[in-house]
Amino acid sequence: MTVGRGGHVLEESLRPVSAAGYVHGYAPEEAARLASQADSLAEVVHAGTTYPAGSLVLEAGCGAGAQSVHLLTASRGIRLVAVDRCARSLELARNRVRGVPGAGEVGWCRTDLASLPFPDDTFDHVFVSFVLEHQTDPQDVLTELRRVLRPGGSLTVVEGDNDSVGLHPDSPDARAVISQLVLLQALAGGNPLFARQLQPALTEAGFTGVHVEPRTVYTDAGRPDLARLFVLDSYVPMVAAVRAQAVTAGLGTPEQWDRGLADLRASAGDGGTFYLTFFRGRAAKPLPAPSP
Secondary structure, eight states: OOOSGGGOOTTSBOSOOOOTTOTTOOOHHHHHHHHHHHHHTHHHHHTTOOOOTTOEEEEESOTTSHHHHHHHHHSTTOEEEEEESOHHHHHHHHHHHTTOTTOOOEEEEEOOTTSOSSOTTOEEEEEEESOGGGOSOHHHHHHHHHHHEEEEEEEEEEEEEEEEEEEESOOHHHHHHHHHHHHHHHHTTOOTTGGGGHHHHHHHTTOEEEEEEEEEEEEOTTOHHHIIIIIIIIIHHHHHTTHHHHHHTTSSOHHHHHHHHHHHHHTTSTTOEEEEEEEEEEEEOOOOOOOO
16 A cells, blocks of 8 residues: 555655654553543444445544544445554554454554645545544644545544533532643643534535534443443543643642542442533535536
8 A cells, every 4th residue: 555655655654753742641551541432432433434345544643543443343345544643552553453354454654644645635535533632733634634635535523522521420529630631631732622613623624514413422320331431441541641740730639639530430330420522523525616
C-alpha cells in the first residue's frame, strides 16, 4: 500500500513528530483503558457506520488501535490506513489488530494530522474519534482531512463532552475533579468542549451534508456490565490519571480527589446512575461543480 507522497510505504515513520500534549499520557494502563472505552462505546461510536469492502479508509489518530479493531470488524475487507503521531501507540495498534477476522490490508503511518503525507483526494472515507479535542487547532486538522478525502467521500467524527456528565448520587467533589481534568486538557493545548462545536466546525472546513447527533451513554444497576466496562474500567481511570498533575498544580487536594473518585465509582454501583453525552458528526466532501 503506497499512497504517501513520493511513493512512501506507509509502514515507515515518515517524519519526526511530537507526541506531547495528550493529557491522558501513553502508559500501558492508558492503552488498556482505551480498549475498555472502545468496547463499551462500540454502539455509540460505530453503529450505522460501515464501509464497502475494498474502500480505502483513513483512521486519523488511531492511538493504540482500540477503535481500529472495531472498524475492521464492522467493515470487513476495507483497506485501512491508520495514522498517529506516537510511535509507541502505532506499535501497540499494529499488535492489537493482528488476527482480526476478515481484516483487509492495513497500513501504518506516523505523522501529524495537520500535515498528512498523502495526495489530494486519496481516501474514500475518513474516520476520527476522540482526537480533535486534543488538537491545538482542530479546524486545521478538519481542513487537512477534507483535502485528502475524495469528492463525495464521507467523514465520520466522534467526540465526547466531559462537561455533560451526570451522576447520582450527585457529588460536588466528583464534579470538581472532572472540572480539573477539563482544565488540564485545555492547558495542554486541547479543547475539551470541542464536541459541541462539531456542526459549525465541519461547515467552516468546507464539508457538505453536515449532520451531528448526540449519543448518550447511560448506566444504572440494570446495566451492570456497561457500568463496569465504561464507568469503572474507562471513565474513572481517565479522570484518576490526572490526579497527580491536578494536585501538583494546586487545582485540588488529595482528600478532594479521594472523595471525588470514590463518588464516581459509587455511581456505577447499586442505587447509582451515570451518563455522558457524545456527539457524532457525519459529512462529505463536495463534488466538483458541473462544467457550464
